[in-house]
Amino acid sequence: MRNLEVADIFDDIADFLELKNENPFRIRAYRRASQNIKSLNEDIEEILKRDGLLEILGIGKDLALKIKEIITEGRLKYLEELKREFPEGLAEIMNIPNIGPKTAKLLYEKLNIRDIDTLEEYAKAHRLSSLPGIREKTEENILKGIELVRRGRERMSLGIALPLAEKIINDLKDSSGIKRITYAGSLRRMKETIRDIDILVSSNSPNIIMDNFVKLPVVKEIISKGKTKSSILTKEGIQVDIRVVKPDSYGAAMVYFTGSKAHNIRIRELANKKGFKINEYGVFRKSDGKKIAGNEEIGVYNAIGLPYIEPELREDQDEIEAAINGRLPDILKLEDIKSDLHIHTKYSDGANSLKKIIDACKELGYEYIAICDHSKSLKVAGGLSEKDLMKQVGQIRKFNKISKDIKILAGSEVDILDDGSLDFDGDILKELDLVVASIHTGFKQAREKLTYRILKAMENKYVNVISHPTGRLMGARDAYELNLDRIFKQAADTNTAIEINAFPQRLDLTDINCKRAREFNVNFAIGTDTHSLPQLNYIRFGVAVARRGWIEAGSILNALSFKEFLKRIKK
């Protein structure tokens, strides 16, 4: 997979073109191409092989040639030429907040500043004030920005961002004058990682909201405070932006602030062609400036002839075309979920007793759940021996006899061993209601070997689900190399479901891979991999991944009724 390599090169080119003050539309073409390549769900080398580059949105003749050069030559002459014109450090300088191409170029040309360290020296010595448009305040901001860059403005996981946004909204929502309040941005689109949190408010008295916002207990620093828009930095160093609009603009503002930027650009282009203008206040007829929509999101889409598009789909990844052609998927909803198919208990490395887990799941309204503790080989996680597993199965059977509200599936998260066989024999596995198989060893093995192990496991007639199929742990471990297309095909052929592991550090499969797997007609199982009670709520992150992957309820095992579920998993 060299998609990222190609995307990064196009991004670098865009940086250089900005420094050169090139045609902004040309720069945007590179950025858009980069963005689209990043979110492709197919290997770009494969696309090149089948001569399909021009089908990629935003790739024309010229960029197709450049992609070919990158893949075959391992480099791009054009980028190397650009690199000769400017020192490499300038791109880094442009990463500093509030320093864009104009300032970076000015610093370089007037003071020969070509890296962050030099810039810091100059700013501290007040030697930047000699430049036009830079005085003391800008020097201060540059120093602050350098600190931010050094600390690394990393993206946080959805699991951190969502609760934080909910807390801020909760703290704010009683402010007088707030009519509606929500989070927007990449958080509302439920991207797996988030950089900034965006909050949107509708109110007729924005001043009060701005004042209350910058006084919230989480605020460490006020980045900017205006009449309708402010930004703060929390004590954890997370930027939170807020925007207040009038109630009759709330829908348009929701669309605008939910993004993605690429999606917004597309719908604005579409509006333009139809004689409308879209901004964060509404949809306006160009002929007489009359506002024709804006209160609600759906009205904005309908005004330009589109059906409502779910936030998770708004990535300019074919959703506009699908909307135009009436082939938008009816994606999974949280309410569709009837079960959690991956839960650990005290039997292995979970924190809670079977009883506690069952009670909590009843509270959540589940129709059935699957208990899947680890298998005997995974000693570090307290894997169960055959004897202990059978004891657990017995306990579950007993429970099911007296329970009316919820069905408990006796399952196991069974290790896939080095040769692709399973950690328990068939005579044990046949006693279980659900077998979830996963790899916990040999992450560094070759792609072919790891792929083989999973393919082999799927051949086992007792295996219902492959859990966290790529093994990634965000911030700790990359996904291991797999031939996913072969795995998806095998999953469909053997009726083995692929798990969407909802644990925020995993989210494995990813949204992009879900979209790919969907083309193979595979079934999915969402599991929280819960090890302690609050983690049962992670289900919403798994649902988010499925939604971003265009998955409909019909192919999610745990969106099926218990009866349907049992039918569907038969191999």
Added chain:
DNA sequence: GCCGTTTTCGGCCCGACTGTTTTCAGTCG
């Protein structure tokens, strides 16, 4: 540099905030 129900040229999304300016450029989302 891409793209086409304005189709092979001439368009290309739109507005808020800051810091520096006497009316705006640069940056950001």
